[in-house]
Amino acid sequence: MAQWKEMKKDELERQYSPSRWSHRMTADDVIKAHVASMKEGTQRAHSVAKTLLDIPYGEAVGEKMDVYMPTTCPSQGIPLVVFIxxxxxxxxxxxxxxxxxxxxxxxxxxxxxxxxxxxxxxxMDLMVSQVRRSIVSLVQQFSNISGVYLCGHSAGAHLAAMVLCTDWSQYGITPQIKGAFLVSGIYDLLPILSTYVNGPLKMTEEVALRNSPICLIPELKHSSSACHIVIVVGQHDSPEFWKQSDDFFKALKSSDLKVTFEDVPNTDHFSVIEQCVDSDSHLTQLLLNMMGEC
Structure with missing residues (x-):
């Protein structure tokens, strides 16, 4: 496959249109089904968890988070998974x-x-800042957390990776981030600058570079050397999405970071994360096993 710089605009946009690569249904239908699946799963979560909704982590109207707690909490520390x-x-x-x-x-x-x-x-700068501040706020508000585990999907995997690159000295606290689950993410933002994705974002090359985790490996190693990172990609993700994950994995591996790669069979960009609602799914078990290691 040609490198992204050699691709014509329509091919580059196709590569970065995950819904066009689903093996299950049409592009429009897979997005509708994805949102419906997430909503249904979230409704189930409300019925099985103790929910703390709209907790502020900042002063802006949109800076809020929902926390789902076990109905019976252990007396000692409790692991916390942060989904982005x-x-x-x-x-x-x-x-x-x-x-x-x-x-x-x-x-x-x-x-x-x-x-x-x-x-x-x-x-992009604001979103990265907000996600970082939300982690700080969680650690400050919930003192019984035994460890933080990040889980991000697609753009959320990018934001989770940016959290791993954080200089926590600027925040006066260092969260104990023990693991990160990065699912079908984008770690180099340069390829999307000339695609439809950048229309609302309006990123310049400078903004894209400073917010590309692939360019921040030294910072990530400094801040998150003890973190176990799992890079996940769906079998039916596009070749460019697959390459994004593979390149990031290799960069982390070459820096002697603790990282593993999971290519999940018979999944696309959307079903690969949807299966995490199931306790028996491969990804759920990987996430739970990661907590057992720490």
Missing amino acids: HGGYWQFLSKEESGFIAVPLVQRGVAMAAMDYDIAPKGN
Whole structure:
């Protein structure tokens, strides 16, 4: 496959249109089904968890998060999974993002989902800042957390990776981030600058570079050397999405970071994360096993 710089605009846009690569249904239908699946799973989470809704992590109207707690919390520390939703930084919210709490709270694990100001209201620098501040706020507000585990999907995987690159000295606190689950993410923003994705984002090359985790490996190693990172990609993700994950994995591996790669069979960009509502799914088990390591 040609490198992205050699692709014509229509091919580049096709590569970065995940819905056009689904093996299950049409592009429009797979997005509708994805949102419906997330909403249904989140409704289930509300029925099995103790919910703390609209907790502020900042002063802006959109800076809120939902926390799903086990109905019976252990007396000692409790692991916390922070889910960062996708939607190409311009779609979705925390309202559909509680679905992965379903199997977690039943295993004594708390889960949080936050809103961030998606485009066009928010820009990339702001979104990265908001997600970082939400992690700080969670650690400050919930003192019984035994460890933080990030889980991000698509654009959310990018934001989770940016959290791993954070200089926490600027925040006066260092969250104990023990693991990160990065699912079908984008780690180099340069290829999307000339695509439809960048329309609402309005990123310049400078903005894209400073917010590309692939360019921040030294910072990530400094801040997150003890973190176990799992890079996940769906079998039916596009070749460019697959390459994004593979390149990031290789960059982390060459820097001697603890990283593993998972190519999940018979999944597309959307079903690969949807299966996390199921306690028996491969990804859910990987996430739970990661917590058992720490």
